[in-house]
Amino acid sequence: MERAIDDSHRLLRGLPSVDELLRDDEIRRSAALCGASTVIATEAVRGALEDIRGRILSGALHEVTIDDIMGSVAARMKEALASRIRRVINASGTVLHTNIGRAILSNEAVEALTLAAEGCINLEMDIENGERGERDCLVEGLIKRLTGAENASIVNNNAAAVLITLNTLAEGGEVIVSRGELIEIGGSFRLPDIIKKSGCVLKEVGTTNRTHPRDYATAITENTALIFKAHTSNYRIVGFTAEVGLKELVEIGSARSIPVVEDLGSGSLVDLTRWGLPREPVAGESIASGAGIVLFSGDKLLGGPQAGVIAGRKDLVDRIRKNPLKRALRADKLTLSALEATLRLYLNEDTLPRTLPVLRHMARPLSEIDEAAQTAAALLGDSLGDGFTIEVEDGESVVGGGSLPGHNLKTRVVSITHGTTGPERIFRYFLNSDPSILGRVSKGRFILDMRTVERPGDVVPAGVFVP
Numbered sequence: 001m002e003r004a005i006d007d008s009h010r011l012l013r014g015l016p017s018v019d020e021l022l023r024d025d026e027i028r029r030s031a032a033l034c035g036a037s038t039v040i041a042t043e044a045v046r047g048a049l050e051d052i053r054g055r056i057l058s059g060a061l062h063e064v065t066i067d068d069i070m071g072s073v074a075a076r077m078k079e080a081l082a083s084r085i086r087r088v089i090n091a092s093g094t095v096l097h098t099n100i101g102r103a104i105l106s107n108e109a110v111e112a113l114t115l116a117a118e119g120c121i122n123l124e125m126d127i128e129n130g131e132r133g134e135r136d137c138l139v140e141g142l143i144k145r146l147t148g149a150e151n152a153s154i155v156n157n158n159a160a161a162v163l164i165t166l167n168t169l170a171e172g173g174e175v176i177v178s179r180g181e182l183i184e185i186g187g188s189f190r191l192p193d194i195i196k197k198s199g200c201v202l203k204e205v206g207t208t209n210r211t212h213p214r215d216y217a218t219a220i221t222e223n224t225a226l227i228f229k230a231h232t233s234n235y236r237i238v239g240f241t242a243e244v245g246l247k248e249l250v251e252i253g254s255a256r257s258i259p260v261v262e263d264l265g266s267g268s269l270v271d272l273t274r275w276g277l278p279r280e281p282v283a284g285e286s287i288a289s290g291a292g293i294v295l296f297s298g299d300k301l302l303g304g305p306q307a308g309v310i311a312g313r314k315d316l317v318d319r320i321r322k323n324p325l326k327r328a329l330r331a332d333k334l335t336l337s338a339l340e341a342t343l344r345l346y347l348n349e350d351t352l353p354r355t356l357p358v359l360r361h362m363a364r365p366l367s368e369i370d371e372a373a374q375t376a377a378a379l380l381g382d383s384l385g386d387g388f389t390i391e392v393e394d395g396e397s398v399v400g401g402g403s404l405p406g407h408n409l410k411t412r413v414v415s416i417t418h419g420t421t422g423p424e425r426i427f428r429y430f431l432n433s434d435p436s437i438l439g440r441v442s443k444g445r446f447i448l449d450m451r452t453v454e455r456p457g458d459v460v461p462a463g464v465f466v467p
């Protein structure tokens, strides 16, 4: 025991100082090589020494070589400079996965994004007459054409769109919402809370499963500012149910000059049944039914960047634009450029399944997914080694992002099991590869859904799996 203490004292005394290490040629070379500043290098040296001291004191380290110290310093510098952003291959079976950034942008949107990032654009500049412009004008024309709305405005996401719309049109007043539509969406978006934060008073009507026209009609008082209809994005009420359609709500509202706002959540600009997909509310239909304002996300079914679209009656949109909150919630040049390019794709619906990745993935033929799964299974068989069972099976994908709730899409998955290792470990191994591969665990197996994977080789992890 005493010898051990002596030993550690000797080791600690023998360690070089921070200054000595910072002056060392090899450390200076490796700092220059990875582009580490003096601050980063100093932190790395301190961290490495601290770590080694700790391990000596705990008895875990009985010998220290200069190479150990150098190696640790270099690794720490590299780690400090490494990007926190990692590419993730989406084999999760969720087309619009919020945790990995929802919609994959089209080539056209990426080009527009790059153009805007690399230089300046006419964000708020009317090029024709050299005057100051309004940034919403970049996409206003397209949204009007694609939805039939009189005017449009863009904010950072749909939650912001709901907030600014309620605050503008109903601050201090009552907002009528059916109890069946008081939704919570992931990431702490709860409609009752947003209504409160907008400065409005929530007036719930009806019951969870059934709300009737008379519920709305009798709830209207002189304090009523708005009727709000929310798309119950991520769940469905089935069985003994009744909800009041938008047209009827508009009739009830307009008799008392009360506008109806519809939060479509995902909302689509086109009828998805055209490609054999389930029906999702179409923004243009809500406008045609008389909604004063419709709200939807840019990065859900629309397939663009994160954004919130506010479209509807000119007088209402004009008021929203003038709200000081608009300044706080306005979208930047990157978002607007990518959104504009995405919206332009909708001008040709025939090519949309090719040009828009979200639609391409939703409408991808099963035969093509199967082909990708077979190729991936063969590649994985070669790379994973012994002990694994790899099979191609039927599966189900979901659209996600609150779109098409309750509707699953038939898919083909690669299922991977191992004789002695559980599926959670295989899941983490794939996730920790670079790029990360996000599969999922289902019924005791680790599975990779190939619907959203364009290159089968992408689901082959880079390293070697040690069970």
Ligand SMILES: *Cc1c(COP(=O)(O)O)cnc(C)c1O
Pocket: 157, 158, 159, 160, 162, 185, 189, 230, 231, 232, 233, 234, 263, 264, 265, 266, 296, 297, 298, 307, 308, 401, 402
């Ligand atoms: C997703 C969703 C929102 C929030 O949209 P974000 O763009 O994620 O902010 C709001 N309302 C509904 C009904 C939704 O589905």
